[in-house]
Amino acid sequence: xxxxxxxxxxxxxxxxxxxxxxxxxxxxxxxxxxxxxxxxxxxxxxxxxxxxxxxxxxxxxxxxxxxxxxxxxxxxxxxxxxxxxxxxxxxxxxxxxxxxxxxxxxxxxxxxxxxxxxxxxxxxxxxxxxxxxxxxxxxxxxxxxxxxxxxxxxxxxxxxxxxxxxxxxxxxxxxxxxxxxxxxxxxxxxxxxxxxxxxxxxxxxxxxxxxxxxxxxxxxxxxxxxxxxxxxxxxxxxxxxxxxxxxxxxxxxxxxxxxxxxxxxxxxxxxxxxxxxxxxxxxxxxxxxxxxxxxxxxxxxxxxxxxxxxxxxxxxxxxxxxxxxxxxxxxxxxxxxxxxxxxxxxxxxxxxxxxxxxxxxxxxxxxxxxxxxxxxxxxxxxxxxxxxxxxxxxxxxxxxxx
Numbered sequence: 001x002x003x004x005x006x007x008x009x010x011x012x013x014x015x016x017x018x019x020x021x022x023x024x025x026x027x028x029x030x031x032x033x034x035x036x037x038x039x040x041x042x043x044x045x046x047x048x049x050x051x052x053x054x055x056x057x058x059x060x061x062x063x064x065x066x067x068x069x070x071x072x073x074x075x076x077x078x079x080x081x082x083x084x085x086x087x088x089x090x091x092x093x094x095x096x097x098x099x100x101x102x103x104x105x106x107x108x109x110x111x112x113x114x115x116x117x118x119x120x121x122x123x124x125x126x127x128x129x130x131x132x133x134x135x136x137x138x139x140x141x142x143x144x145x146x147x148x149x150x151x152x153x154x155x156x157x158x159x160x161x162x163x164x165x166x167x168x169x170x171x172x173x174x175x176x177x178x179x180x181x182x183x184x185x186x187x188x189x190x191x192x193x194x195x196x197x198x199x200x201x202x203x204x205x206x207x208x209x210x211x212x213x214x215x216x217x218x219x220x221x222x223x224x225x226x227x228x229x230x231x232x233x234x235x236x237x238x239x240x241x242x243x244x245x246x247x248x249x250x251x252x253x254x255x256x257x258x259x260x261x262x263x264x265x266x267x268x269x270x271x272x273x274x275x276x277x278x279x280x281x282x283x284x285x286x287x288x289x290x291x292x293x294x295x296x297x298x299x300x301x302x303x304x305x306x307x308x309x310x311x312x313x314x315x316x317x318x319x320x321x322x323x324x325x326x327x328x329x330x331x332x333x334x335x336x337x338x339x340x341x342x343x344x345x346x347x348x349x350x351x352x353x354x355x356x357x358x359x360x361x362x363x364x365x366x367x368x369x370x371x372x373x374x375x376x377x378x379x380x381x382x383x384x385x386x387x388x389x390x391x392x393x394x395x396x397x398x399x400x401x402x
Contacts, residue, residue, distance in 0.1 A: 017297055018223055020182045022053055022113065023265045026301050036389050037185075037350025038382075039072030039116075040065055042357070043126075044364070046076060049057040049107075056105060060358035064372050066111040072185055074311060074352050075106065076164050077117035080127020081134075083099040084362035085114025087127070091136050093165065099172050105183055106173040113231035113388060114185035116311070116352070118227055119163055122192045129190070132158055141283035147252075150207040154230050167218045179219035187215055188224040188311075193227060193268065195252030201233045204229065204252045206259070225344055227311065230255050230269030230296055233289045242243040242295050244288070255296070257402035259304050266306050266349055269296045271313035271334065274300045286333050289313075293348070299349035307349030310334060314354040316367030327370075328378055335385045342392045 021030050024179060028035040040059050048054040063071065078088040079097065086097045119129030129149035136143050136155050145224050149155050167179045167187070189211050195204040208226060215224055227260040232239040233254025240249045259267045271292060273285040293310065300308035315322065315330045334351055341348030372379040 002228055018182050021185050021223065023223060023306060026305060026307055026349075027345075028266075028307055028349050029151065037072045037352065038070055038386050038389055039074060039350060039352035040095050040356040040370075041074045041312060041352050041354045043074075043076045043355065045073070045104045046086065046097065046101045047079065047104045049103040050084060050097055053336075055103065057358050058104060061356055062107055062111040062113050064358060065124060065292065065356060066113055068372060068383045070356070070382065071112065071117060072114045072350070072352060073356075074116040074188070075104065075116065076121070076126055076191075076292050078120050078128075078162070079125060080120075080131040082127060082131075084378070085127070087162060087165075089211050091161055091165075097168065102162070102169075102171045102173050105178070105181060109174075109181075109183040114183055116186045116188055117166070118188040118191045118224070119186055120159060120190040121338070122190055122194055145197060145204065146197050150193075150195050150203050151297060156207070156210065159211070163211070163215060164218060167215070174280065184222055186265070187219070188225050188227040188268070190213070191227045192229050193253065194229075196250055197233075198252045199250040201235070201252050201254040201257060205257055208258055208261050208264070212261050216263040224263055225266050225309070225311075226258055226261075226264060227269045228253060228255065228258055228270075231268075233257065239295075239299075242292070248276075256299060256303060259300075259306065264306075264366055266295065267300050267304060267306060267308040267312045269293075271310055272315075272324075274319045276316045282322055285315075286329070289333050293334070297347050304347075307347050308367065309349045310338070310351035312354045313351060314368040317369075318367035322402055327363065328381065332381060335381070338386070339388055339392065342389060 018033055021035050042057065045058050049058050081088065085094060085095060087093055105115065123168055124130045130146050132149050132155050133143050133146050135158060136152060141152060143152060154274055169178045171178065174181065189208065193204060212224060229250045230252055231243050231253045233249065235254050235257040241251055271289055273288050275286060277285060279285065296308050306332055313334050315327050317324065317327055331353060338348040338351055353370060354368050357365065357371050359371060361374055368379055
């Protein structure tokens with residue numbers, strides 16, 4: 001499947017036509033019109049943009065995404081230590097890797113794709129909180145575990161320094177500071193934060209409050225989200241039964257409390273029933289998906305007064321419990337549940353599937369890869385969803401909703 005796009009049309013787009021996406025009550029808005037996140041994850045864009053021989057894959061994935069109506073990409077704005085690190089050590093950066101991120105931002109605008117840029121990882125991939133703690137230990141700090149990332153003053157300063165470095169980066173291609181570039185839809189504090197050493201949730205909540213305030217002090221223009229998975233916690237004991245398993249109540253996360261933090265603009269929820277549920281009946285998974293989404297959209301509308309974005313969702317093709325077509329059925333369930341909210345003017349702000357790959361990157365497939373040229377049914381479903389979303393966009397947003 002090949003798609004052609006006129007790059008010049010995108011490059012000629014004026015800044016007036018490329019404004020900041022904003023939050024208006026439980027909706028996103030762009031220039032007074034409703035905005036919907038029809039998105040995808042491709043976490044490795046910065047990594048692939050460093051070398052000229054792999055840079056074409058970045059162009060490919062953005063071009064293919066734009067051609068089927070995908071308008072937001074979530075990707076990493078971090079790589080701590082290790083291979084092709086952005087941040088080699090605290091405060092020390094590889095300029096060539098940063099230029100790779102510059103290319104991602106520049107290229108995204110050419111294809112009319114906005115970005116959610118995540119600033120750190122809860123997991124060890126690409127460094128994350130474990131690497132920050134390792135740096136702290138190497139500096140002589142008395143740290144006992146990974147969750148010290150959320151409480152040690154020095155480690156928190158390391159993180160803040162990274163935030164400052166990225167937000168105030170002047171793009172070598174566009175000459176625009178990241179914090180002034182509307183191509184970036186939102187910042188994300190950390191991918192899938194968990195703090196199991198403090199099930200009360202106080203430690204993670206304190207960190208979210210401190211870092212949300214810090215990000216907004218540097219950049220009041222962009223939206224900000226946490227990167228949370230959506231698990232309920234101690235502030236809503238009547239909701240914890242909705243978590244996939246009771247052990248998830250002990251992760252130190254708290255969907256309602258976390259998202260009531262000043263500076264957090266929209267809620268983040270992930271959906272991975274293949275790893276959360278042991279049930280092998282596909283219908284059970286689809287019922288959970290629908291309920292999980294509806295409960296969070298209800299909370300976002302009635303309690304949080306903000307949109308909710310399902311920032312990651314998918315099912316692994318390597319999971320032998322399910323037929324090969326289940327990936328498509330799963331995606332369609334997410335899309336239809338959101339579309340229902342959209343039609344009713346609800347808080348469902350959109351979703352981003354995990355994950356979109358171009359051809360020739362099969363070696364990186366974690367089981368969740370969607371290659372549009374090899375998946376005509378999925379490609380068609382995404383295009384149809386985009387059309388349905390636009391036809392149910394509703395009228396312009398009134399000043400009463402501001």
